[in-house]
Structures are given as C-alpha cells and as structure tokens.
Amino acid sequence: MNDGVVNDVANAITLAHREEWARVVATVAKRFGDLDIAEDAASDAFAVAVERWPADGVPPNPGGWLTTTANRKAIDLIRRENNRDRKHKEAVMIIDNEPAPPVGVIDDDRLRLIFACCHPALAMESRVALTLRMVGGLTVDEIARALFVQESAMARRITRAKTKIKQARIPFRVPSADDLPERLYGVLAVLFLVFNEGYLATGRDAAPVRDDLTAEGIRLTRLIRDLMPEDGEVAGLLAMMLLIDARRPARLSASGELVTIDEQNRGAWDRALIAEGHALVRERLRANTPPGRYQILAAINAVHTSAPDFRDTDWSQVVALYDQLIQLDPSPIVALNRAVAVAELDGPDVALAAVDRLGGALNDYHAFHATRADLLRRLRRTTEAREAYDRAIELAGNAAETASLIRRRDRL
Amino acid sequence: MQYLISVIDDGQAQAAGRIDSATADEAAAIDVFNEQMQTDGHWVFAGGLGDPSAATVIDNRGDEPIISDGPYIESKEFLAGFWIIEAADLDVALRLAREASRACNRKVEVRPVLQEEA
Numbered sequence: 118m119n120d121g122v123v124n125d126v127a128n129a130i131t132l133a134h135r136e137e138w139a140r141v142v143a144t145v146a147k148r149f150g151d152l153d154i155a156e157d158a159a160s161d162a163f164a165v166a167v168e169r170w171p172a173d174g175v176p177p178n179p180g181g182w183l184t185t186t187a188n189r190k191a192i193d194l195i196r197r198e199n200n201r202d203r204k205h206k207e208a209v210m211i212i213d214n215e216p217a218p219p220v221g222v223i224d225d226d227r228l229r230l231i232f233a234c235c236h237p238a239l240a241m242e243s244r245v246a247l248t249l250r251m252v253g254g255l256t257v258d259e260i261a262r263a264l265f266v267q268e269s270a271m272a273r274r275i276t277r278a279k280t281k282i283k284q285a286r287i288p289f290r291v292p293s294a295d296d297l298p299e300r301l302y303g304v305l306a307v308l309f310l311v312f313n314e315g316y317l318a319t320g321r322d323a324a325p326v327r328d329d330l331t332a333e334g335i336r337l338t339r340l341i342r343d344l345m346p347e348d349g350e351v352a353g354l355l356a357m358m359l360l361i362d363a364r365r366p367a368r369l370s371a372s373g374e375l376v377t378i379d380e381q382n383r384g385a386w387d388r389a390l391i392a393e394g395h396a397l398v399r400e401r402l403r404a405n406t407p408p409g410r411y412q413i414l415a416a417i418n419a420v421h422t423s424a425p426d427f428r429d430t431d432w433s434q435v436v437a438l439y440d441q442l443i444q445l446d447p448s449p450i451v452a453l454n455r456a457v458a459v460a461e462l463d464g465p466d467v468a469l470a471a472v473d474r475l476g477g478a479l480n481d482y483h484a485f486h487a488t489r490a491d492l493l494r495r496l497r498r499t500t501e502a503r504e505a506y507d508r509a510i511e512l513a514g515n516a517a518e519t520a521s522l523i524r525r526r527d528r529l
Numbered sequence: 530m531q532y533l534i535s536v537i538d539d540g541q542a543q544a545a546g547r548i549d550s551a552t553a554d555e556a557a558a559i560d561v562f563n564e565q566m567q568t569d570g571h572w573v574f575a576g577g578l579g580d581p582s583a584a585t586v587i588d589n590r591g592d593e594p595i596i597s598d599g600p601y602i603e604s605k606e607f608l609a610g611f612w613i614i615e616a617a618d619l620d621v622a623l624r625l626a627r628e629a630s631r632a633c634n635r636k637v638e639v640r641p642v643l644q645e646e647a
Contacts, residue, residue, distance in 0.1 A: 238623065285619045286618040287618070288617075288619065
C-alpha cells in the first residue's frame with residue numbers, strides 16, 4: 118500500500134469523525150436510551166474503522182458503516198453489563214417519538230442529543246463539556262486542555278452529567294413548541310461560550326486566541342443551522358461568529374498583542390467569511406421578523422465589517438442597533454458596548470458620562486476600566502486614565518489583552 | 530417515574546411570624562395546585578412539616594439508641610414540606626415544580642426517586 122492510499126484513508130477517518138460522530142452517538146443513544154453506551158460504542162466503532170479501513174478500504178457509506186458497527190458494539194456492551202450484573206435494568210433514558218413540533222425544525226437525533234446535553238438542569242460548565250464530548254466528538258483530554266481543567270476532573274464532570282441525565286430522566290427529545298425558544302436560546306448560549314472562549318481565552322497562561330475552540334463553536338452552530346434552517350437566532354449566531362472570526366487574522370500583532378478594531382489591518386480580514394456572514398444578515402433582514410439578540414449582534418458586526426476603514430464606520434447605525442439590543446437585554450455590559458459606539462458618534466465626554474453610570478455594576482470587569490481608560494485618555498485626563506488602565510490590567514485575564522493595555526498605558 | 534419535590538423555607542415562615550410554615554394565602558394556593566395535580570394524574574403524596582425545633586434525631590446503629598432533640602442539621606434553610614409526584618421525565622417534573630414553587634411561595638428542589646431494580 119502506498120503512502121497516498123494511507124493518507125487517503127487517514128483523511129477519510131478524520132472526515133468521518135468530524136461529519137459523523139454526532140450522528141453515530143445520537144442514533145445509538147436513541148436506540149438504546151443510554152448516553153454512556155452511545156459514547157463508548159461510537160468510540161469503539163471509530164477504533165474499528167482505524168483498524169479495518171486501511172486494509173479493507175473506506176466503505177462507500179462511512180456514516181452508515183460506523184452506525185451499524187456502533188450499534189453492534191452497543192449490543193456487546195449491554196450483554197457484557199448484563200452478564201456482570203443480572204439485575205441490570207433496562208436503560209431509562211426517555212425517548213419521545215413524537216415528530217418535532219415547530220416548522221423549520223428537522224426531526225434529527227442529533228438535535229435531540231444537543232437539547233439533552235444543553236438541558237437547563239445541568240450546570241453551564243457541564244453543558245459545555247458534554248456538548249463538546251457528545252456532539253463535537255472531542256476527547257475528554259482535549260476538552261480538559263481546552264477549558265483548563267485537569268483531565269480527571271473533566272472526566273468526573275462529564276460522568277456526573279451523564280449520570281444526572283440518566284437518573285433524573287432528562288429527556289432525549291426536541292422541546293415542545295412552547296419551550297423551544299427558551300431551550301434553543303440555552304443551546305446557542307453554550308455554543309457562543311465555546312466560541313468566545315476560543316476568541317478571547319480567559320487563562321492568563323492560555324494562548325490568547327484558541328483556533329480550535331472558535332472552529333468548534335462555528336462547526337456546531339453550522340450543524341444547528343442545517344437542522345433548523347428557518348430559525349433567525351441560529352442564523353444570527355452563525356453570522357456573528359463568522360464576522361468576528363473573519364477579523365481573527367488581524368487580531369494579534371507580530372509581538373502577540375491584542376489589536377483593537379480601530380487599529381486592525383482590514384486587508385487581513387477574511388473576505389470569504391465576511392461575505393458569508395453578510396449574506397446571512399441580509400437573509401434575516403429579508404425575513405422581516407423582529408430580530409433577537411444574536412441577529413442584532415450579527416448586524417452590528419456586519420456594520421463594522423462593511424467599513425473599509427475604521428473612520429468609515431456607520432456609527433449612528435451601530436448606536437441604533439445597540440439601542441435595539443438594550444430593549445431585549447438591558448444589561449450593563451450591553452450599555453458599556455453601546456457607550457463605546459457613542460464615543461465615536463457624540464464624542465468621548467458623552468460616552469464617559471454613560472460609562473461612569475455603570476461603575477456600580479461593572480467595577481470588577483476589566484473591559485469597564487479599559488473603556489474608561491481609553492475615554493479618559495482621549496479627554497487628556499492622563500492621571501485618571503493611568504489609574505483606570507492599572508485597574509484594567511489588574512483584572513484582565515488574557516495575556517494579549519494585558520499586553521495591549523500596558524502599551525496603551527505606557528503611551529500616556 | 531417518581532420525583533420528590535422538597536419545599537425549602539429560607540425565611541418565609543419567620544417573616545410571616547409563624548411556626549408552622551404556610552400562611553392562609555399560601556395554603557389556599559397549594560390546595561388549588563394539589564387539585565390540579567390530582568386531576569392530571571401527577572399526584573402521589575404530599576405533606577407539610579412541623580417546625581425543625583419539633584424534630585427528634587434517633588441513631589440506633591450502635592448498642593443503644595441515641596435520641597437527641599432538634600434537627601440533624603442546624604441551618605437557616607429548612608425542609609418545610611414535600612410532594613411526591615409522578616412524571617414521565619424531568620421536563621414534566623420541572624414544569625410542575627415551577628408551579629409548586631409559585632403556589633407555596635418557596636424555592637423547591639426536585640430529585641428523582643430511585644426506581645426499584647427489576
């Protein structure tokens with residue numbers, strides 16, 4: 118066998134893992150009602166593929182082959198369990214075979230899997246870990262490294278979550294129409310968290326931008342988009358991720374400092390991602406339905422990525438979009454971001470007054486102090502600006518961001 | 530599948546100046562909720578509990594039973610009552626628990642009752 122064939126097989130396995138893992142886990146989970154067994158059976162099936170495909174060739178339908186193999190492995194696993202413990206009970210995970218309720222939702226086992234992994238009865242950190250494992254197909258070790266948790270602790274977290282799903286009977290189903298918007302919002306929050314942790318990693322010792330996590334966030338959001346093509350918020354989240362990710366090549370300077378959007382080299386932005394993101398935003402505008410939070414955030418990012426230069430940004434539109442967002446989400450963080458845009462539209466003094474009103478709520482948030490510092494610098498209130506930079510540097514968790522803040526402070 | 534809904538008092542009884550937990554309004558809301566649960570087939574059993582100071586702890590694992598006065602754990606929060614409900618899955622149980630919390634004016638905890646091994 119020549120190297121080319123070996124490489125082809127290796128590529129086929131990598132591709133199958135990326136494309137088929139979630140489907141294999143979901144199909145087995147639905148049939149046997151047990152996530153543990155589904156996870157182990159899927160792992161086993163891929164291990165068999167690694168062993169057999171180089172010799173036997175890649176099957177014509179890799180997904181079907183993997184699912185069949187995983188089903189067989191699941192039966193083996195259950196037999197072994199039964200032999201070990203005669204009192205082994207039938208799996209208890211509940212499966213609802215009602216067709217998916219609302220328009221625009223494809224009844225797909227992967228969707229059931231995602232909703233189970235992102236169930237609100239699980240802690241947010243468990244939802245993230247379980248989604249990356251069960252839907253994303255990352256190994257426990259990869260997830261542990263990505264989220265800066267010890268591997269043994271991560272394994273325990275995932276096991277605990279699976280146990281809760283089984284013991285408390287978290288259902289394997291697409292939520293009813295009444296619950297769907299809220300539950301979907303919970304899923305999107307998990308995916309945004311995955312993406313965001315990649316885009317601005319929080320560990321001081323972490324690589325400042327984690328391509329693996331941003332890519333995973335986008336991939337999983339694309340999957341939901343395929344399954345729920347009519348949903349505006351899904352489209353909005355995907356568009357926002359694409360438009361943020363498009364700027365990644367310009368986000369770090371040669372010396373590893375975070376470069377803020379006003380100083381980024383726009384020529385380095387990824388035009389293909391921007392085009393895709395803009396197309397999604399236009400699609401949502403045509404739909405002419407009231408936008409949710411992610412659609413508004415996508416639109417804000419579309420305005421930024423439409424401007425050939427920072428000075429060309431349509432700030433009145435950005436502020437108007439933030440006004441719309443505040444109606445949906447009157448949080449101080451949204452108000453802070455709005456103030457950043459107000460500084461460009463109405464001047465730093467107006468923005469500073471708005472920012473200072475948020476001090477009570479955001480006093481421990483580094484971006485609050487960084488924003489204040491930049492505004493104070495522009496107003497030539499140097500002593501206060503320095504104090505604010507100091508506080509921001511103290512609170513910032515990302516190494517590249519800290520470097521950027523130090524440079525801005527030392528330039529005062 | 531059965532779930533235990535525990536009612537957690539974190540100051541409501543004290544605020545109402547009562548030793549036993551529920552006020553008349555709360556008791557009326559609980560009655561309405563209970564009736565609905567019975568109609569819908571979720572009802573198994575429920576009860577309100579006396580004040581924790583009325584508790585007695587017994588430990589008979591040694592040679593002699595040891596009897597002590599008061600609750601096994603001293604805390605500001607205490608178990609004020611409970612429901613045992615029948616629900617198909619956690620989504621159904623959580624929906625009922627939301628109504629239960631509203632009716633009794635307290636936070637509640639939902640836990641699955643372990644099923645008997647076949």
